[in-house]
Amino acid sequence: MEKPSKIAPAKGRLGVLLPGMGAVSTTFMAGVELVRKGKSQPVGSLTQMGTIRLGKRTDARSPLIKKFVPLAELTDLTFGGWDIFKDNAYQSAANAGVLNPQDLEKVKPFLSTIKPMKAAFDRDFVKLIDGPNIKKGKNKYELALQIKEDIADFRKTARASRLVTCWCGSTESFVKPEEVHSTPEKFVEAMQSNHPAIAPSMLYAWASVTSGVPYANGSPNLSVDIPAIQQLAHDHNVVICGKDFKTGQTLLKTVLAPAFKARMLGLEGWFSTNILGNRDGEVLEDPGSFKTKEESKLSVLEYILQPQLYPQLYGKMCHKVRINYYPPRGDNKEGWDNIDIFGWLGYPMQIKVDFLCRDSILAAPIVLDLVLFLDLAQRAGMHGIQEWLSFYFKSPMTAPGLYPEHDLFIQSMKLKNTLRWMKGEDLITHLGQEYYD
Numbered sequence: 134m135e136k137p138s139k140i141a142p143a144k145g146r147l148g149v150l151l152p153g154m155g156a157v158s159t160t161f162m163a164g165v166e167l168v169r170k171g172k173s174q175p176v177g178s179l180t181q182m183g184t185i186r187l188g189k190r191t192d193a194r195s196p197l198i199k200k201f202v203p204l205a206e207l208t209d210l211t212f213g214g215w216d217i218f219k220d221n222a223y224q225s226a227a228n229a230g231v232l233n234p235q236d237l238e239k240v241k242p243f244l245s246t247i248k249p250m251k252a253a254f255d256r257d258f259v260k261l262i263d264g265p266n267i268k269k270g271k272n273k274y275e276l277a278l279q280i281k282e283d284i285a286d287f288r289k290t291a292r293a294s295r296l297v298t299c300w301c302g303s304t305e306s307f308v309k310p311e312e313v314h315s316t317p318e319k320f321v322e323a324m325q326s327n328h329p330a331i332a333p334s335m336l337y338a339w340a341s342v343t344s345g346v347p348y349a350n351g352s353p354n355l356s357v358d359i360p361a362i363q364q365l366a367h368d369h370n371v372v373i374c375g376k377d378f379k380t381g382q383t384l385l386k387t388v389l390a391p392a393f394k395a396r397m398l399g400l401e402g403w404f405s406t407n408i409l410g411n412r413d414g415e416v417l418e419d420p421g422s423f424k425t426k427e428e429s430k431l432s433v434l435e436y437i438l439q440p441q442l443y444p445q446l447y448g449k450m451c452h453k454v455r456i457n458y459y460p461p462r463g464d465n466k467e468g469w470d471n472i473d474i475f476g477w478l479g480y481p482m483q484i485k486v487d488f489l490c491r492d493s494i495l496a497a498p499i500v501l502d503l504v505l506f507l508d509l510a511q512r513a514g515m516h517g518i519q520e521w522l523s524f525y526f527k528s529p530m531t532a533p534g535l536y537p538e539h540d541l542f543i544q545s546m547k548l549k550n551t552l553r554w555m556k557g558e559d560l561i562t563h564l565g566q567e568y569y570d
């Protein structure tokens with residue numbers, strides 16, 4: 134891809150469209166408003182708090198990322214979304230129970246104005262929840278056209294000059310890519326004939342991309358990760374990325390596993406288990422939805438540790454992931470990892486990680502960064518899969534035939550080098566010989 138010659142300025146309002154207005158979405162919107170009001174800090178957001186080194190270490194040039202590239206301002210963000218429940222964003226946030234009532238009260242008037250549009254929903258894909266706020270249509274194609282209308286209406290009423298969609302809806306049942314996902318034409322035919330392999334998330338993806346709206350996929354659903362939508366993203370010059378926000382346990386896995394590999398320490402097994410009690414956890418009780426999540430969580434170690442290159446170290450590793458729905462914990466997930474490693478002469482050691490995290494607190498800044506970076510990439514004239522945003526995903530999308538990079542530090546370097554590349558700055562290789570000449 135050619136280096137962007139110039140990046141269009143972030144003029145006007147940026148509309149953020151959220152299919153799924155549950156815990157993550159409402160924590161994100163409430164957080165943006167609290168930060169805008171000066172009542173909180175955007176902790177966890179690279180676009181808001183991160184800096185980027187430019188030039189040599191001796192140059193002392195490390196501007197804030199938001200000063201280096203022209204990102205939309207938080208004050209220019211405006212929000213819309215869809216959900217199967219009729220609750221407005223305040224009611225939904227109160228129900229999710231992530232933010233405390235004092236914080237929610239400060240943004241109640243703002244959140245109360247955000248009401249979900251009717252969802253395209255299919256219980257075959259999310260078995261354990263159902264709601265009254267659902268679109269009706271003859272077939273899936275009609276539903277997708279209705280979503281396109283929603284997008285056009287929102288653009289008008291929100292007076293947005295640009296839009297970005299970020300899927301924050303539930304995890305759907307596992308779907309394998311099939312022939313109907315292979316081309317835009319077959320995809321449309323499949324929507325018209327109500328083919329069972331067309332999931333609701335794909336309808337939102339199709340509607341966004343064909344409306345020229347960038348799309349990020351926060352769940353492990355295939356959604357934009359099919360050739361038909363990728364072709365459309367190319368044809369419509371739209372940027373896309375996914376899938377599955379990398380927040381808690383997998384974030385730590387993609388930090389620890391690269392350390393073991395860098396030091397040539399072996400891995401016999403990695404057992405990960407979670408308890409969580411939010412709606413996401415409830416949905417994941419269904420084996421179909423869990424299978425989608427499991428695939429996403431399992432792929433990480435294989436790619437980082439490359440057992441085919443290091444059979445003595447990683448050839449026999451056993452990797453298991455469990456998620457248990459346990460209502461008392463709400464959104465406060467506990468993720469345990471038992472890691473059996475071995476060192477010099479094969480002597481075994483163990484590491485235990487107990488991460489008492491807050492799922493949506495970790496996910497909300499990711500939504501913000503993805504929205505701002507996708508909008509930037511779109512204004513820079515980029516299109517298709519944005520692999521430089523792998524940093525944010527458990528299961529990063531890549532060009533066909535390319536294996537994904539999961540190592541968080543490679544992903545971080547890739548992201549920052551992409552920003553340098555966009556602005557015509559030297560890429561940083563960390564070679565550093567020049568300091569010793």
Ligand SMILES: NC(=O)c1ccc[n+]([C@@H]2O[C@H](COP(=O)([O-])OP(=O)(O)OC[C@H]3O[C@@H](n4cnc5c(N)ncnc54)[C@H](O)[C@@H]3O)[C@@H](O)[C@H]2O)c1
Nearest residue numbers: 153155156157216252301302303304352378380412413492
């Ligand atoms: N740390 C995290 O929180 C995290 C990490 C990675 C991925 N995710 C993914 O992000 C997504 C959102 O997580 P959450 O905790 O907010 O879940 P949630 O259950 O609180 O919210 C999801 C919302 O999507 C709605 N929904 C389901 N199907 C829909 C459809 N077809 N159209 C519109 N709305 C629909 C549900 O009614 C629900 O309100 C999930 O897929 C989850 O797996 C979350």
